[in-house]
Structures are given as structure tokens and as C-alpha cells.
Amino acid sequence: MRPLTGTGALSQELAPQLLPLEVEDLEYRVGGNSLIDRVGFRIRAGQRTVILGPNGAGKSLLLQLCHGLLQPTAGRILWGGMAVAAAQRWQAMMFQRPVLLRRSAAANIAYALSVRGIRRAARPALVAAGLERVGLAHLAARPARTLSGGEQQRLALARAWVLEPRVLLLDEPAAHLDPAATYDLERLIDAMHAVGTKIIMTTHDLGQARRVADEILFFSRGRLLEHAPAAEFFARPRSEEAAAFIEGRLFRGAESAISR
């Protein structure tokens, strides 16, 4: 099956089906602390999945574990039956702060293509198309790190997009962005979703979760407390923590947990 996205330039190899993502009894311990505590879930294709929770819930760790950037202490992660390491090549990840190379915007995208083994001659057209897609064509020659925060994050998205991933993992991509830049980014995420890329995003921003999510995984202190369709989660949270988080009460809860 050919990937649904883009030009197909990367699909000389047939992209495997990465979903469902199956996580079983996942644990990640540092010292004596379980930062991810016996987590299990199954994520299907198609929906935009948002991993929601307060700071310290383990959202970023979970994404990094699923992407193969961290090794779990225990448990199992399978992408459509494939091991994490084998599946990584068909995924792209965006970080809270975009990590851009000290080169031009265009060179940042060309670099990603070159790492994936795209011929030099084929790169310029893909780079131009990639920049165009996120509205950065006019800034192609600018050093990437002199771009504004919003532009940098869009460039990071363009870099992820040209790789035509089956799955895009986003770790609080809008945490440092203003509302306008956040809006632009969310439109682009929607566009990637529309061409068939599976979206898995973490956030602690309720508004963003409501805008983006089809389904919610709610985490608190390393544990998965709820896994539900977004509408159902926001209307009828089943756990006390989720209800408190939605109502904005969680801070007090967390404080009392510390003073206890």
C-alpha cells in the first residue's frame, strides 16, 4: 500500500502499517521512581490522539518511549506488530522547542532528506514544496535560528512533513507559541491529518486538546487514568483527577499531594 501523503518521493520502499499502537505494562523507572507506571493502551489509525495531563504526568516520556528515544524499564510497545526501532523510520517527532540546525531554513529540510537517503538531485524540489506548504518559501535562505518562534516550529513541521511519516508525534509543540502561531500550527497539523498521517500529540493546554483531539488519553503522575473519545471525556470525565483538571482545580490537588 502506498502512503497517502504528498509526492510519494519517499515511498520507494512500501511504508508498513504502523497502527494500531499497542502498549502493554509499560514502565519507566529512574532511581526508585516510576515515571511511567504500568501503562497499557491501544491506539487505532485515523483519529487525532491527544495525550493530556498536567506537568510531570509523563507525557513527554511516553512519546519518547514510543518513538524509541528512551528504553522502557519494563513492558512492550508494538507499532502494527513492529518493534519500536524498526518503526521509528516511518515516524517523525516534533519537540517543545524546535531543534533547528545552524543553517538556512532550506538546508534544515535538505538535511533531513539527506539523512533518509534521498538523492541530492531530488532534494531541491522537495525542499521548496515543503517550505511552500508551511508558508515559509520566502524565508528559505534565512538562517533557521533567526526565524521567529512560530516560524521555527512551522519549519520543524515542514522538516517532519517532507519525510512523509505515517505517524507524527508532537510533544507540546505550541507550548512556547502565541495564539496566532498556535492557530497556524494547528491548521498545519490538521492538514497532515487530512492526508492520512496519524497524529499523536501531548499537551497540558485544555483549549488545544478540545480543538485538536478526536480521542484523549489522560495521564497523571505517570499513570493512564482515562482513555476516551474527546467529546465523552470533556462531557463526563470518569476520574476525579480528570474532572479536577478540566475544571482547573488540579493545582490545589497537586499542592495538597505535596504537603501531605
Place this chain on the structure above:
Amino acid sequence: MIEIGAAFSTAIELMLHLDHDLGEIVLLSLTISLVGTAAAALCGLPLGAAAALYRFPGRGAVLVMLNAMMGLPPVVVGLVIYLLVSRAGPLGSFGLLFTPTAMVVAQAVLVLPIVTALTQQIVADLAEEYDLQLRSLGTSRHRAMLTLLWDGRYQLFTVVLAGFGRAAAEVGAVIIVGGNINHYTRVMTTTIALETSKGDIPLALALSMILITLSLGVNVVALGVRGAARRYYG
């Protein structure tokens, strides 16, 4: 005091008229230090990057050694190279003692730990920032090394300049392995040492001023590069 004043004016005259002997000495100095530094950079940049990215047994000890060797006394380096290349030494058959080549080797050895240790630090800092992203893109370790060297290019350039500054300013190593032979292995620093002890203060002063100007120039360039890099690449 009058003598010093006179020496100064003679020194400036020597520089202004581009005295032939003076020119020869300056040119040889620059050539030897440039080639020595280039050789050290060619080995030190990849070695430093590798030390930053690869884990191997004894890595901690290697890093401590490298940092300690940044302050290696030039005379000691000179002595060791002298022993290696002198007729009775293991490399004696090459006949390198008292040649410019031996001086290049000595300066390269002197500069190598500086370039390697500072490269290691710079690349390690960059690696911390880039690590997750590069692994996510699927960059191989070898490719990551080249990427980090390229992205650290401005900082690394100032490291190489610092190495060059040290090479051009040292006297201990080149005087031992070069022998300070007129028109052959005589460089700025060895001339200063010799002429001062002979009492030819004007020539020593002229060379000192050139040396200091050179060192100033190197630092101005380094500052400029660092500033430009910060403005353009953050």
C-alpha cells in the same frame, strides 16, 4: 632609557622598510605555525568530536589527560620531539632534527591537545541540544559527528585560532628541535630570545611588536567570527 627609545625607533624603521631578514623570519614563523596548527586541527577536530560522541572504556581518563595536556610546557614537547628525531632516536633515520619539518611536528603536538579538548567540549554541548532530534531523524553516529562539527564551525574556528596563537607565541619547542639556524629554522620567538641575549634590542623589539600585533589580530578575528555567528546563527 634613551637607548630603549632609540631601539624603538630603529625597530619601527625595520618594520616600515620591510627589512629582508625580518621578512624572512616572519614568513617562516607564520608558515610553520600555520602548517602545524592545520595538522593539529585535521586530527584534533575529528578526535575531539569522537571523544564527545562515543563511549569507550577509559574515556574519563582520556578526557582528564587531554585537559591536562592543554597546558603542556613547550620545552617539554620540544625535548620529547628532540629525543624522537635526533640521530640516535627511533625516528632518527629521517634526518628531521634542526629542520622546519621538526618544528612543524613539535607545534602540531603542542596544539593538538588544545584543539581536541576544546572541540570535545563544544561538540558535547551541541550534542546535548541536538541528540533527540538527530536520533529521531535517524542520523547515524558517524553522520551526527560530521553534523555537529559543521554546526559548531564558528566556535571551532576560534578554537583553531587559539591554537595558532599558542603555536606562534611559543619558543621552547621550536628552539630545541629547530636549533635557531639563521635563514633556515630561525623564527620570530627564537630570534627574540637570541637577539635579546646578544644585545640587538631593535630587532628583538621589532619582532615583539609584530608578534603582539599578530596576537591582537587573531583575537580580533576570533571575536568578530563569534559575534557574527551569534547574530546569524544564534
